[in-house]
Amino acid sequence: MRILVTGGSGFIGTALVPRLLSLGHEVVVLTRKSSRVAPGIAVASWDPATGKFQRDVLAGVDAVVHLAGAGIADKRWTNSRRAAILNSRVDSTRLLVSAMQEAGTPPQVFVSASAIGFYGDTGDDVHDETSGSGDGFAAEVCRAWEASATVRGPAGAAEAASAAASTAEAASATAAGVPTRTAFLRFGTVLDPAGGALARMLPLFRLGLGGRLGSGRQWMSCISREDAIAAIVEALGNEALNGPVNVVAPDPIRNADFTRALASGLGKRVGPPVPGLALRAVYGRMAKELLLGSSRVVPRVLTEAGFEFRHPDIVAYLEQLHSGRQ
Ligand SMILES: NC(=O)c1ccc[n+]([C@@H]2O[C@H](COP(=O)([O-])OP(=O)(O)OC[C@H]3O[C@@H](n4cnc5c(N)ncnc54)[C@H](OP(=O)(O)O)[C@@H]3O)[C@@H](O)[C@H]2O)c1
Incomplete structure (x- = not known):
């Protein structure tokens, strides 16, 4: 496959890209700063904050893996940091999705990062992909991030997010918005x-x-980086992975x-x-x-798909x- 990867310069992306290349895929990393990407890897540039994006970068692309977003735990959550965390995800996802909708031949699959923060504070209750979203800023970000995979006109992602209050609604909203199989990978804490x-x-x-x-x-709820990458590869190839997928160890x-x-x-x-x-x-x-x-949080969808964890x-x-x- 020809795969476009955003966030390919980050913690998960820097391990994902060599893995995809070793599997024989062609990879293009979409980045705000090409110097952050390892030499020898094909790059294209964008800037979600200003809307800079060459739409023809999607030509011939079979799959998009979207990992980009301002680090959620990198800095204290001041008002401006919270806005950066939210907007970097919503703006980038909307740019990609609208380009996919306009593409003559859209990619077959869109694998978009999300996080188990979707569920809020679970207490002692076990949550899987059928569980609803919780309270708090991380949950709000995940809802908006996932909902921004659907384009609903000028009211924007916040409205779409609050409309898509439950997992099932979010998944069906996405199915309506993108002419492409879409998996939201709700990562737990990725360890390496x-x-x-x-x-x-x-x-x-x-x-x-x-x-x-x-x-x-x-x-x-954690997962080794090796398993997180294997889950991304699984999501690219396994048509049963559609909608939310918890990427956590069992x-x-x-x-x-x-x-x-x-x-x-x-x-x-x-x-x-x-x-x-x-x-x-x-x-x-x-x-x-x-x-x-x-x-x-448990990985019900991955487990039912027969995914084998290395860790x-x-x-x-x-x-x-x-x-x-x-
Ligand atoms: N690591 C975890 O434990 C974990 C857990 C749950 C969810 N996730 C999610 O999984 C995704 C990948 O995680 P990661 O740990 O690899 O993230 P990361 O190391 O922070 O990398 C994310 C990438 O996003 C791009 N980026 C950073 N700030 C941005 C901004 N303001 N606007 C647009 N792009 C920006 C950067 O790429 P360029 O500079 O090349 O543009 C960066 O390499 C993230 O969205 C993260 O929230 C990760």
């Missing part, structure tokens, strides 16, 4: 020592200072278990707990949603980090 959340935790854990966050009872774990497994994997002791109050004071609302809230057990994955056996 080379980047993302794990790379941010490693320095403290290597010093034996990594402790549970708050009570440590909150659930985390068993969510509590933050305290994650902490113990990571410390043990590095051969270090568990550090002192980090009080929730301190996290909220430093990171504000972002701490409440991303660090202290629960995400107990089904996240505790084992973390415990083997030190030995390099993961």
